[in-house]
Amino acid sequence: MNLCDKPGLTPVNEAIEYLLSQVTPVTEGELCPLEHACGRVLAEDVISPVNVPPADNSAMDGYAVNPGKLESGRTPIGLFRQRGIVLAGEVFEGVLSAGECVRIMTGAVVPDGAKLVVMQENTEVVDAGVRVDNPESFRHGDNIRRAGEDIRHGDVVLKAGRRLTPADCGLLASIGIADASVVRPLRVSLLTTGDELIAPGNNLPAGKIYESNSFVLRPVLNRLGAEVSLVTAVSDTLEAIQEALETAAADADIIITSGGVSVGEADFTRTAVEALGQLDLWKLAMKPGKPLAFGRIGKTLFLGLPGNPVSALVTLHQVGLPVLRSLAGEIVRPPIRIPAIASERLKKRPGRADYQRGVAELHDAGQWQVRSTGQQGSGILSSVSKANCFIVLEQERGHVEPGETVMVEMFDQWLS
Ligand SMILES: Nc1nc2c(c(=O)[nH]1)N[C@H]1C(S)=C(S)[C@@H](COP(=O)(O)OP(=O)(O)OC[C@H]3O[C@@H](n4cnc5c(N)ncnc54)[C@H](O)[C@@H]3O)O[C@H]1N2
């Protein structure tokens, strides 16, 4: 299927589904020391070689006690003879008989024979031993963390395709793994195109503008853990763009460009891709971002983002990230969107899904409200900088009146 041949604009969800069907995820794995593994994608399932915790241990500082049989009708023992003390990291040698206790610290292995742990605050040391409050309230297992209650030996702890979070890395450490088997980093070639672009720090001649897209796009790619090779301000000629794309295709998994995908006299990106490879998709029913293009040059995927700064950012976030995540071997999940009440009118014409930039706040009654960050033109980058969310308006929706419900997508770590 080639969505370029389809008349009209391709709806965003259809486009994402199609693009994901075109991705062959990178599978080459490598070992990564756990201290550097956060944010990397697991290459294989992780199966626990141990129980966590490895042994029954105390959840409290107090006394591990053997109160005898805890049957109804019997009064449990309330005074215990202390046999010793056990600290975290130690093992008490011996078995507690009914009426005996051991002083125990949080995390220490529960001695054999102990049925429960009594918090220190509920005990009193007396001449005859250790007296406990309310022995009739005892339950077997009180304040004992059971061996394997977090993870059992043989459990699948994390699945291949998981992007490791700090908690995941802690989990891997807790089962003794020092190196995680992860997918190698993606190689992304990022090209910004345009003769009008000048690097920040230089004087700005008449007619030129400062290049800003690379400063928006590269950090997102870096946060994804990609190895990014960047060429800025590729000249607006077919030859220059073709040459840059050819070089990029030689060793990148994906080429991401900004600019030159529209219909202007100096928009050569699509023509260059068609000359070197194939173009599969152009023009989405989204605002901003309509001229987004997708294809491939040899085995290298191509994603052509529109040049307008907001369009480049929105398309990378909404369409590029699912593709990049999938290419990186990650299991792709749909974005989390929540309903919010529009606190003001939002202008919108039917025909394209709109990703307006807004500020969402949780109000007293537990209701999210959202307002626009103001001008929404695709050159108004400050509309994103001021925002904390996208207001996602469905393709066929018209203007939104105050009080209507809209869906918002809070900025995640890729945008904040
Ligand atoms: N006749 C039509 N004209 C345009 C259409 C259309 O459908 N018909 N679509 C518009 C839309 S929507 C967009 S989005 C833009 C996309 O155009 P390009 O991808 O070809 O982008 P450029 O023309 O190269 O640049 C657009 C705009 O963005 C500025 N720019 C580009 N790169 C950068 C950068 N790296 N840093 C900062 N700013 C950048 C550039 O100077 C232009 O102002 O086309 C519309 N036109």
Ligand code: MOO
């Ligand atoms: O789609 Mo363009 O990105 O509206 O400006």
